[in-house]
Amino acid sequence: MINVLHLIHKYRGDYPLLNQQVNLDPARFRTVVCYLSGEDDGRNSLPAAGIKTLYLGFKPKSLRLHNLSLLWRLKRLMDKNDIHVVNCQQHRTTPLGVIAAGMAGNKPAVVSTLHGLGTASSIRRKLLNWFLYRSLHRVIAISRGVSEDIRRSNWGVSADKVVTVQNGLNYDRFLVPLAREEARRQLLPEMSDGFWFGTVGRLSPVKNHTTMLHAFQRVTHELPNSFLLVVGDGELREELAAQCESLGIARHVRFLGWRQDIPKVLKSLDAFLLPSLREGLPLALLEAMACGLPVVASAVGGIPEVVEDEDFAQLVDPDDSRGMAEAMLRLARLSNRELHMRGEAGRRRALTTFSAERMIAGYEQVYQEAYEDWLRRNPGTTR
Structure with missing residues (x-):
């Protein structure tokens, strides 16, 4: 069983795309979704679908790398749930996910899913991405256009670092x-x-x-x-x-x-x-x-x-x-x-x-490959 943690910056209500993204094969994957900020409004459909859903309740302005309390909470969450793969949704959660995964005992593989363009629009962001992307197993782009933007606007991103998984929906x-x-x-x-x-x-x-x-x-x-x-x-x-x-x-x-x-x-x-x-x-x-x-x-x-x-x-x-x-x-x-x-x-x-089935298969392949990479880095671990 591959344990996958999704880090979401803020809960903004039930989100159909995320609901589909985490709808993985239950025979192979166990999914945990963690919202760093925002409160449960009772309308999130993930718990009813059997997905463990957590709300950390931090203020959005406190979601910074110097927030040791947040990093420690994430580290403990990864350890408690025996996480193998972390998916940082959007670039704002990626630095936190990378640092917390490095602190965790399991040292899970980290991927980052990017939905928009222009995530390396400044020298400061390019430098941060250069550091972060070296620690990521993969950067997942939700379209070929986003994938091309990541490669074009960042420094030293290898061709195999970025993989495209196009958005899809249940219609x-x-x-x-x-x-x-x-x-x-x-x-x-x-x-x-x-x-x-x-x-x-x-x-x-x-x-x-x-x-x-x-x-x-x-x-x-x-x-x-x-x-x-x-x-x-x-x-x-x-x-x-x-x-x-x-x-x-x-x-x-x-x-x-x-x-x-x-x-x-x-x-x-x-x-x-x-x-x-x-x-x-x-x-x-x-x-x-x-x-x-x-x-x-x-x-x-x-x-x-x-x-x-x-x-x-x-x-x-x-x-x-x-x-x-x-x-x-x-x-x-x-x-x-x-x-x-x-x-x-x-x-x-x-x-x-652009079906949900094609999208889910793409994410499952990325997680499987990240898990295989994690196993290679942890040779004493049994499947």
């Missing part, structure tokens, strides 16, 4: 039949019919809602009966609402906040928008594809990797509101049959290429 809840008209009736019965665009993501600068709203203003001039649903919340909520007023599109835009019923929202749409400035491998895009939606998205990060040469998506420059508007209008002018055909192509790609 069952997105495949439940629900007609578009019924989804709209349940979601926003007061809205008139028309062409509905939508986007899902936190309201922050990197998601580039501002350019999207300028593009949508152009669309409304050509298609007065078009609407835009914005799902998510964040620091730009009031600013974006004010922008809609100044652009004269407030009656066409609905800010829905955070939603639990994302499948229903997606099934009410005609097309999905992802105007981000940076992305690793966006789950929101995979969810929209699973719902059979054609897409307009930025040609950045891992997005082209998801789309490749398929015609269900149109890729645009995230800074070009005119080009974004033209792509949106091209979709809106397609027949229902053409929209359906494009959406079905995206659905097939999501289900076959």
